[in-house]
Amino acid sequence: MTGHDCSLDCPRIANRKPYYRELRAGRTYPWCACGRSTRQPFCDGRSHIGTGFEPVQYVAKADGEEVLFCDCKHTQTPPFCDGTHSNLPGGYEDDDTAAAGPQPPIVAAGTDGFARLDGCCFVVSPPDSGDRYQLSTLVAPSLGAQHQSQFHLRLTSGASPVLSARGVDAILWVRSGNGEIEIGERRFALSAPCGVYVRAGEAFRVHAATALTAYVSACPAVEALDEQADMPPHFDQAWPERVVPIDEAGRTAMGPRWFQMLVDKRIGSTTAAQFIGHIPTSRAEMHRHLYEEALVILSGEGIIWNEGSAARVRAGDVIFFPRKHLHALECTAPEGMDVVGLIHPGDNPGINY
Known part of the structure; x- marks a missing residue:
């Protein structure tokens, strides 16, 4: 998607997914809003001239502040990603080629009911x-x-x-x-x-x-x-x-998937969010989140993939993902998979990198 053409009255999509960066306190980061900069995700000082766009100057609040700068340039929360890239043309991709390469081993649950994967990622059935x-x-x-x-x-x-x-x-x-x-x-x-x-x-x-x-x-x-x-x-x-x-009118599209926010800042929860979502038969591309997540499988079945291990999941199971943990969830059920997730700290399950 790099190099996508666009008229001067709209931002150009520089890259499909956001740009992860750890910041330095007090430093100003000039985020490119036009998508034409040669030093993405930041402004190069010249490419926006004549486009009507100006860079957004973000001042870091703390050393080590972790952010995801939007690189599709269509976010509603500039300069940060809000998940909009998933709904742009070609913005959401399943990993259709992963099964062709070497696959990590499937891990079975131990006597304690836990299937332990890479790091602290695991699957457990109540x-x-x-x-x-x-x-x-x-x-x-x-x-x-x-x-x-x-x-x-x-x-x-x-x-x-x-x-x-x-x-x-x-x-x-x-x-x-x-x-x-x-x-x-x-x-x-x-x-x-x-x-x-x-x-x-x-x-x-x-x-x-x-x-x-x-x-x-x-x-x-x-x-x-x-x-x-x-x-x-x-x-x-x-x-x-x-x-x-549950309210079908409250669904938000995420490519071919959807989610509905349940508990979030609308009713007072400012650092954690609960959502329900649907996954069609597919395998997501490997990705990470800046939040910690516990995902309950409500219906369907599939496989949770890590880099070095994998586990089968079915209705009733809970998958725990640490922050910044590389993973992909595959739904193998023809009818799809319904899930409910709890993320913390965070408020948008549509953001990944």
Whole structure:
């Protein structure tokens, strides 16, 4: 896509994907807005003359600040990537040639239920003890996470204990069942599937009208959820809406894929975001993210590829990706694959490099 022609009244696409850079505090970085600079992603001081575009001067906030400078030049958040490149002509690519080369070995789950891949990347399937109430750890600092945790809650009847995420945000994905959730002095109806947001300092308790399962994320990461004897009354009235249902009208295209934001800054979550998405039968090209991600497979099956290993995934599994970890998810199911993801720190699952 380099060298794509464009008239002078629109930016030229310099490169398809964003440019990763670690910055120096106080230094000014002149981002090229026209796409014609010879020193991408930065302005060369001359190529924009006569185009009507001017470079964006970005001053780094801290040493080592990590950014993804937009190189397609169509971002709505200049100078940074917002994922727009995926929806430009030729902007989203599947890796159709990967299967032709040598493939890394498929790793099976160990006796603990974890299939461990490169680095701290892993796949885990929630256990089922058959108890009325069960809370299982899927992602935690002791398992290699630095920015988020995830727990699997299973409740066949009645109420769960009062739970809190040790002073940080908790975000739930209610996968099955219905009932209610108490958050402080408020109660909300639950009808799967839906997302739920519990703010830092609040506690929650789940009531099952029918057998209910949920994935509970804590951001930033904690080793465990705390059980409390009583429900503290605190509820942050500044953010009264806490349950987010599926809404097809809220979908955002990402090439042939789509996602819908669930829990994000619209209801008060400023550093973490939850989304649901659909992946058609395909294999994504290898890529990285600046956020940490836990991805729940809701339906379908496929393979998660790392550089040196791979694992099969199916409905119910959770894949954990560390920040900047090279990976690609392949969907092998004819009907496609539905997923729900939790990213932290970050607010846009469409950004990768």
